[in-house]
Amino acid sequence: AQKITQTQPGMFVQEKEAVTLDCTYDTSDPSYGLFWYKQPSSGEMIFLIYQGSYDQQNATEGRYSLNFQKARKSANLVISASQLGDSAMYFCAMREIGGGGNKLTFGTGTQLKVEL
Amino acid sequence: DADVTQTPRNRITKTGKRIMLECSQTKGHDRMYWYRQDPGLGLRLIYYSFDVKDINKGEISDGYSVSRQAQAKFSLSLESAIPNQTALYFCATSDRSGTTATDTQYFGPGTRLTVL
Numbered sequence: 001a002q003k004i005t006q007t008q009p010g011m012f013v014q015e016k017e018a019v020t021l022d023c024t025y026d027t028s029d030p031s032y033g034l035f036w037y038k039q040p041s042s043g044e045m046i047f048l049i050y051q052g053s054y055d056q057q058n059a060t061e062g063r064y065s066l067n068f069q070k071a072r073k074s075a076n077l078v079i080s081a082s083q084l085g086d087s088a089m090y091f092c093a094m095r096e097i098g099g100g101g102n103k104l105t106f107g108t109g110t111q112l113k114v115e116l
Numbered sequence: 117d118a119d120v121t122q123t124p125r126n127r128i129t130k131t132g133k134r135i136m137l138e139c140s141q142t143k144g145h146d147r148m149y150w151y152r153q154d155p156g157l158g159l160r161l162i163y164y165s166f167d168v169k170d171i172n173k174g175e176i177s178d179g180y181s182v183s184r185q186a187q188a189k190f191s192l193s194l195e196s197a198i199p200n201q202t203a204l205y206f207c208a209t210s211d212r213s214g215t216t217a218t219d220t221q222y223f224g225p226g227t228r229l230t231v232l
Binding site for chain 1: 149156157158159160161164174204206208219220221222223224225226228
């Protein structure tokens with residue numbers, strides 16, 4: 001079974017609108033972390049936001065917020081007030097503590113295109 | 117200056133050649149990782165190292181070897197390159213964080229490798 005599933009290969013959003021990128025995960029480890037990374041066309045991987053499995057509140061970082069629904073095992077990224085520079089590939093990733101190591105398992109990504 | 121650097125940034129080589137990709141970091145992190153990215157597959161872990169004396173295989177280590185020359189340097193070698201090793205390769209680092217999941221990995225700019 002896929003540990004991280006991103007079901008939206010591509011998304012379009014109008015500039016200044018909000019957009020939600022979906023991510024569901026699968027783990028039996030009670031302690032884990034969820035991450036979102038942005039990969040612009042230039043190729044680098046940029047860390048955006050982190051959510052811990054024991055965190056009581058949803059994580060926020062500027063225009064990024066993570067809609068964490070633990071019972072549903074989802075960790076959707078919400079980008080508010082989209083900008084043209086938000087056009088990129090976005091990856092959801094998970095780190096399981098009990099599995100040993102500090103390995104990140106990545107989803108296959110969602111390509112976001114922000115339009116005027 | 118970038119905290120995590122990778123050399124070379126681009127490389128074209130022929131089947132059977134030995135290739136070394138190098139990663140250096142100035143973040144002072146203990147942990148270093150090598151990933152490869154293929155279209156539609158996200159990032160997959162090749163090797164990781166928690167310190168100079170600790171090296172571990174990831175999910176796709178066959179055909180690769182690594183060397184942790186110092187805390188700040190982690191090299192990936194392809195002993196005999198083959199075309200299906202054509203990919204974008206990323207080095208990442210993270211700091212030791214005990215038992216928490218908040219161990220964010222920071223990525224280098226990537227090396228685009230083409231094996232003909």
